[in-house]
Amino acid sequence: MVNDPRRYVVIGGGLAGLASAVWLAEAGKQVTLLERRGRLGGRTHTMKVDAVDDVPDNGQHVIASGYDHLFRYLTSIGTREFVAFPHHATLRWPDGRSTTMATKGLGALRTLFGAHPDASLLDRLRAARATLRLGWQCLHQPADLADLTTEQWFQRIGMPATAREALWDWLALGVAAEPVQQESAKVLADVMATGIRLGIKHRQPATIGYPTTDLDTLFITGAERVFERHGVQVRHRAVARRIHIVDGAVTGVELADGTVVPADAVVCAVPNSNVGGLLDELPEHADIYAAADKLGYTPIVSTNLYLDRPLGTTSQFEALIGGTGVIDEVFDRQLMTGRGTDRAWLYCLTTSGAYEQIHKTNEAIVAEQMELLRRYYPAAADAKVIQGHVVRMPKATFSQVIGTHGLRPDQRTSVPSLVLAGDWTATDWSATMESAAQSAARAVDLLLALPSVP
Ligand SMILES: Cc1cc2nc3c(=O)[nH]c(=O)nc-3n(C[C@H](O)[C@H](O)[C@H](O)COP(=O)(O)OP(=O)(O)OC[C@H]3O[C@@H](n4cnc5c(N)ncnc54)[C@H](O)[C@@H]3O)c2cc1C
Structure with a gap:
């Protein structure tokens, strides 16, 4: 039953926005979720690859055991069971040597x-x-x-x-x-x-785990079930342009098409790259925009490599030491998710801080990745690439280089009914899914603490 007459609007359907909407709905609030794209999930989602009739993730995501708020979100949407923590990972050197890295x-x-x-x-x-x-x-x-x-x-x-x-x-x-x-x-x-x-x-010491299913199943479909149950209105292709504030309280969210979605409380859960303009009516907007700019971006290149044979990996994820200048990781989707190999073996390769790779063509990236794999896995020598699906993310996360300390804005703003969320806002974690979930928990707590409407 909804006792609170406030209309809560969440801007952004990534993890921070999804978690905010789910938790506000659980608290019995009337929620509208605005997402500028035609799909939810933000930076965590699946992608269709027609050539192999598959839907791999946009990039491999790992999960630390200390992701308490992310686990709370997964519990809310009923998908907590899809995270596993392996006992070991493997480190490999180009000369064929490898070491087992115990994680527990x-x-x-x-x-x-x-x-x-x-x-x-x-x-x-x-x-x-x-x-x-x-x-x-x-x-x-x-x-x-x-x-x-x-x-x-x-x-x-x-x-x-x-x-x-x-x-x-x-x-x-x-x-x-x-x-x-x-x-x-x-x-x-x-x-x-x-x-x-x-x-x-x-x-217990912190350890690293991974999803045993695709990112849509892990993060989105369960949330959609919650939205349906609680009557959350999800509006796709709704691009928020400006949050209206009158007398120190939000009144609505203006969309790019000029219409206004009435709102009494707003969670602004967009990344630092998209916040410009939205907060113009917030007194401290210039400071937040300056911080968003200074935080900048770091690129990640992910490759979903479909091969005609197994590589001979011994762990779900393996680190290639001394790879392409930055250290690369190989994720074996067969070992992680139990997927069948009748069509191909799928390996996901991740290069973080991919400042050079991001400018290369897909063909060059796949060729480089295969060359790299051949140096580490003898079985790669004769392997054929059935399909190489490259996902280039120039703005994968905000950047955490020297000089960025103290820039991340708090979830609380000077307008009590307007809160910020998103991995780039101030949390205990770096640019991670847990930071997105933790920011949502803080943002929702702030809104739930608003005095009740007489
Ligand atoms: C390749 C890759 C690998 C990663 N690996 C890991 C990992 O292993 N572990 C980990 O913890 N994290 C990882 N991350 C980071 C993690 O994905 C992000 O930190 C997290 O998903 C961010 O969530 P968010 O909700 O803050 O932002 P986003 O996911 O970016 O969501 C923001 C949403 O807002 C929408 N939006 C923007 N502007 C507007 C507007 N004006 N109106 C309406 N909607 C708008 C966007 O379309 C988007 O859906 C990785 C990221 C990438 C890209």
């Missing part, structure tokens, strides 16, 4: 202290000491951390080259989607501090 228990400690096959005993001792220093400095951060790149921080704490190559550079790239030479050390430190705190809270 004592094995994980061994990984932390030296997963490199060439690591000497001295290297391992140094890695152990540097890792302890790193953990300490995450929780008790040196004042100048925001002025250091992650590489400078690693050098300062004495992280040996073998430990960096096998684990830390790869992990840091995964956390901030920027190479360690550019990434702000504070981003890694903050995320690790969150991971350590959550590990203590849940009494």
Whole structure:
């Protein structure tokens, strides 16, 4: 039953907007969701590839065990069961060598202290000491951390080259989607501090998992069921242009076609690249726009590679050390989702911080990826590419390079009935799905705390 006469409007149908709409609906509110595209999901969705009659994801997404708000969202929409946490991953070197990287228990400690096959005993001792220093400095951060790149921080704490190559550079790239030479050390430190705190809270160390299904099934279809149940109105191809504010309260959202959707409370859940113009009537809009601009973007290139034979992977996800300049990951969709191989074997390759690759043609990217795979997997030598589906995302996430600390805006604005959400707003996490979900939880809490309408 709806007791609150307010009309809640959520702008943006990515994870932050979906979670906001789901949780407002669960709280019994009247919700309208505006999405400028013809589909929901934002940066997490499937794509149709006609040539192989398949619907792969736009890019492989991994999920950390500390994604509490994302798990809350999955529980709300009934898809929590579609996330698995493997016991190990594999690190591979171009000469055919590989190491199993335990992700749980004592094995994980061994990984932390030296997963490199060439690591000497001295290297391992140094890695152990540097890792302890790193953990300490995450929780008790040196004042100048925001002025250091992650590489400078690693050098300062004495992280040996073998430990960096096998684990830390790869992990840091995964956390901030920027190479360690550019990434702000504070981003890694903050995320690790969150991971350590959550590990203590849940009494188990943070680990990495993955979806066992496609992204639409994981994030969207369950939300649509909730929307149907609670009468949430979803408007596709509704491009919000400006949020109207009168006397310190929102009154409506103007769309690109000139119509106005009446609103008494608004969650603005668009990425930093799309916020321009929407907040013009908010007193502090110039500061938010300036922050959105400075946060900028980092590119990710994902390739869905359909091969005529298996590569010989031994884990669901494998890291290729020393790949194309940045470290690449290979995801085996057969092992992850149990998909059949009657038509092809599907491998998803991800290059984060793909500043060079993003400018290449699809053919060049597929050729480069195949060349790379041949250096790591003997079975790739004779493999034929049935289809190479390249997804280039120049604005994959906001950028977390040095100099961006403190820019992310809070969900609260000076207008109580207008809140911000989205991975780029201030949260405990870097640019992740958890940041999107956490921002939604904070935004919704702020709106639910509004005084009731007399
Ligand atoms: C290739 C790739 C790999 C990634 N890998 C991982 C990973 O492994 N783990 C992880 O945690 N995260 C990962 N991420 C990041 C994660 O996908 C994002 O952080 C998250 O999906 C962002 O959600 P969001 O709701 O904040 O923004 P978005 O998903 O961008 O949603 C914003 C929505 O707003 C809509 N919109 C914009 N402007 C308007 C407007 N004016 N009117 C109406 N609608 C509008 C957009 O169309 C979009 O649907 C990855 C991202 C990419 C691209």
